[in-house]
Amino acid sequence: MSQNLVSFQLTTTDLTAIDGALKTLEDRLTGLIDLTIEQRRFLTKMGDKSEAFARKAVEVLGNNPNVLPGNFNIAELRRDLAAFDLLRSRLVRLDRLQERMSDTQLALGSDVMNGALEGYAFLKVAGQGEGLDTARKALSVRFAKGPKKAAVAE
Template structure:
């Protein structure tokens, strides 16, 4: 992990602009779908090897349409392949952006949590009598654990 602390702010206008850009992206891709977990599991996946296979199959189908049944929609297959290829660089770019946002959020959250722990420890150590007892007690609730249930090991009769 980077040892350089993050020292930045995100102005409300910049945040709004980023959210508007995301809204614009969604508007430009009105055909996006939201699959269930079960749908994701059951669908065949197209990775790098499958991309070559699909490309070759489209080429074969386009050059030899006579062996395909009339119900086979070659134009729809072509559109699906073209859309996949058009979306692929967008997916890569958005994935990279999401990883950067996730990593930055994790790092800055960690920094904030570490600072909060310091505040809590300082308040516990030197805050007595300064009117901080209630606040320190409230903050301490974060660290209380639920009692672990002990299972009876007595044999059942």
């Protein structure tokens, strides 16, 4: 086999620990919400540039509560900002982990496909007359071209 981008194995103990960690995350993060596509589209977003403004506004508003209406909840605004900060560092770590998992899965799939294609090429050449005709035909379905489309008359 010519390609082997990654050799990755998980033991039963590893999988049990990973599943336990995921369960813990799911159990502890019950306050997370799931927005619809429509909700995501119309929410005011706090990007990198807006964040400095928002942080300064929370500070100024907190120092000047007398200018706010009585129903303006500065304490909730501060809690939201603190929770935002707490989630961010963990989200960065999870994003990195998710990206590495996706890359590893992509590499594993590529290793498998390249090995399968290489093996299939050997099978086509060396497998003739070895009782492998049925297996070779079954594998060839992946490369079968569909029926040609009839030319459309103008």
